[in-house]
Amino acid sequence: MANPFKPTAGMTPPVLIGREDDLEEFEMALDNGVGDLGRLAYVTGPRGIGKTALLNAYGDIARDRKWDVIDETADQGFLDRLVEALTDTKTKVRSVELPTVRLDLGGTPVGLSTSLGGISLEPTQRALTFRRAAGQRLDVLEKKNRGLLITLDEVQASDITELRALATGMQHLIRERRNVAFVFAGLPSMVEDVLNDNVLTFLRRANRTVLSGIPIPEVHHAFRTIITTNGKQASDEVLDTLSASTRGYPFMIQLVGYWAWAYTKNSNVITTETTQKSDSASPTRSG
Structure with missing residues (x-):
């Protein structure tokens, strides 16, 4: 008999113990339609308390409703990876540094060196903002009465620029009444740092789930x-x-x-x- 308990980090256990209310609330948020409070949410709590497992379970709920789900971790470059996932493209070379050339003047001790600089190669998909990329995906999904869920784990304020861009894009999508949901998760201190950012005030309105121990x-x-x-x-x-x-x-x-x-x-x-x-x-x- 296979072992039914799965302590592997990041894996959703077969039974998510003690989180039934959280799962039911998220189901209602998706079923209630655009504008429901639970479609913009964050999960916080100490390490090992089940934040990632809950995000995974949210993704399963969305997939059961035929939604597209993109799961990301908030380390460097996550916004680029989101755009790539939304547009089904791969990031290509962004820049090339050209070598330094030295010119020797024959018969003299003098030499000249110069750098040829660099050439920036920005592929077409790099011009797509998150908002535009998500909007294009939703144009297709909404014709089939489907939606888009994005989850972002390990949120922290170390690269606040990407978080600001994501939050701004998400705010516009919600204002446009797109069929989208966004849930992020992180340690309490890290999430508070993000929410206290002057540009990220929009995220302070997110529905909060604080995870604690199971009775x-x-x-x-x-x-x-x-x-x-x-x-x-x-x-x-x-x-x-x-x-x-x-x-x-x-x-x-x-x-x-x-x-x-x-x-x-x-x-x-x-x-x-x-x-x-x-x-x-x-x-x-x-x-």
Whole structure:
């Protein structure tokens, strides 16, 4: 039996525990149409709390509705990558630095050197702004009653220029009543830095989701459901131990569950001995 727990970073687990309300709100935002509050949103919380997993789940909801979804990470060059994804083109060479040439004057100790400078090669798609590229994609999608979702992970203020360009373009798309949604995510301090930027005031109106730990009773219920539906059994005592050891931390739920499942090997029962091995292995394996 395959292990149903997936602690791999950035991967959406089979069951997104404790986020049912967030998922339902996003479903309503897409179904309610243009102008719904949830179509411009951000997700924040500490590392490992499930921000990326929630963005992935939002993408799945949009894809189920036949929307186009583009997922990006807010590192250097992300805006160019968005435009490339929207226009289905690849970025070509942007500039070439020409060499320096030295001219020796024969019979004299004098020499001259000069730089030939550089030639900027801006391909056609570089002239497309994000707003225009997104608008062209939406022209096609909206004829089929479909929309466009863009998610941006790891938002921070280190390259504020690209964020400003993206936010400005998105603001115009929303004002034009395009069938678009934008959700970004980041650590609390990083997101606050972005929202406090004088040019990015538009994003302060975004719907906020602050992720925190999952209540232990919900963890207990999720463990029971996942374990039993995948062919194994565990007593209430074992489930209590597994649940408590996670402290409600989403990543730890996956990690503890992963090792509890792995240590049962071919057995169909997760035992107290298994939970002890899992509890000792999880902090070690997670660093």
